[in-house]
Amino acid sequence: MELIQKLEILADAAKYDASCASSGGARRDSRSGRGIGSTGGMGICHSYAPDGRCISLLKILLTNFCQYECHYCINRNSSNVTRARFTVDEVVQLTLDFYKRNYIEGLFLSSGIIQSPDYTMEQLVFVARDLREKHDFRGYIHLKTIPDADGDLLAQAGRYADRLSINMELPTQHTLAALAPEKDHRTIKRSMARIHVREEEAKEDAKKCKEKPSVSAPSDGSGRRRKAQRFAPAGQSTQMIIGADDSNDTTILKTSAELYAGFRLRRVYYSAFSPIPEASISLPAKPAPLLREHRLYQADWLLRFYEFSPQDIFSATEGSGMLPLDIDPKLAWALNHRDQFPVDLNRASKEQLLKVPGIGVKTVKQLLRIRRWQKIKLQDLISLRAGVKKAMPFIVCADHHPGTRDFSSGDLRGRLAAPAAQMALF
Ligand code: SF4
Known part of the structure; x- marks a missing residue:
């Protein structure tokens, strides 16, 4: 041959x-x-x-x-x-x-x-x-x-x-x-x-x-x-x-x-x-579904870099044993633990910041650095290219506080879920 x-x-x-x-x-x-x-x-x-x-x-x-x-x-x-x-x-x-x-x-x-x-x-x-x-x-x-x-x-x-x-x-x-x-x-x-x-x-x-x-x-x-x-x-x-x-x-x-x-x-x-x-x-x-593979990679990332414990991840499965497909596992965890939010970007520990949807490891590092000399504002998150829309219901900062009604509302998940067109990519 x-x-x-x-x-x-x-x-x-x-x-x-x-x-x-x-x-x-x-x-x-x-x-x-x-x-x-x-x-x-x-x-x-x-x-x-x-x-x-x-x-x-x-x-x-x-x-x-x-x-x-x-x-x-x-x-x-x-x-x-x-x-x-x-x-x-x-x-x-x-x-x-x-x-x-x-x-x-x-x-x-x-x-x-x-x-x-x-x-x-x-x-x-x-x-x-x-x-x-x-x-x-x-x-x-x-x-x-x-x-x-x-x-x-x-x-x-x-x-x-x-x-x-x-x-x-x-x-x-x-x-x-x-x-x-x-x-x-x-x-x-x-x-x-x-x-x-x-x-x-x-x-x-x-x-x-x-x-x-x-x-x-x-x-x-x-x-x-x-x-x-x-x-x-x-x-x-x-x-x-x-x-x-x-x-x-x-x-x-x-x-x-x-x-x-x-x-x-x-x-x-x-x-x-x-x-x-x-x-x-x-x-x-x-x-x-490739989206299932993708969600597993996201959860795996949370285990390795975001200080999530296996129990944290399992609680994101809402008792079904399966990660939700419409939202990422970090957001699923946050929606199931609303009592732990909103997180104050100017006071929270690194571990708490890592749990905020829309905020990645690099952003957390930058926030911890910036807040040493100034109060964090929404514009800082925008400049750091964080997922501001996703983060907003879960954070407090110098010029932002999520409304209680907004945060506890049942359709928060629906508003933050990936658009159907994006899900169809998988
Ligand atoms: S996966 Fe199993 S069958 Fe396939 S090449 Fe490896 S050992 Fe052989």
């Missing part, structure tokens, strides 16, 4: 993995059988580097042959798709060629399981190793790791890759067992724990190497201070498929919160289920 044909097949096969892409990308339509990659041409997707830069990655599978039978996956063993397999050298060469032409800044590499998890993982490691050691490749490498692979292979993967990820796939063991019989959450979490331990060891080592030279300072034997061990500096991430099983948003976010707390994951990606050809009858016939 020509290399270009392999590229078409294996870039297309990789598009289902959201764990390197930004949220809100173009709609993935699995049934069209057209298009390569989820957000760009020829397997190139966009992702965000740890410093927030948007980078282009060559996103491909090493192979779409697979021994496993995950019902939700187009590459499962029983699937009738055209199969292809790159050699290690082909992936290395493609990456270098794309990189030299300035098409990409890095590689996202995943694979179906061939021969054994260890063999597959070894092939992925060989690609990263050859790029780094033979070709001095300095670009970004994200390797998808195989959960059952040996710990030593994970350690090697972390030495060469910037980011490692292991897909959680589904939020509960029960549904994972039903839809992906060869996978289980214990193995996945064991691999996440191994990666986490290595990350911590690398951080400790980096600290030791930065310490002032002393008799006990690590050296490479020549008396010079040695370089710190390198292990996946961009951390680890995972992905969960949304809507392939009947787990509600509370269950999904509870799993995410556990993963963030237990393994210090950098990101949990949510991928709205999209029907695949000749799908198992245990899967829904319709795609999950």
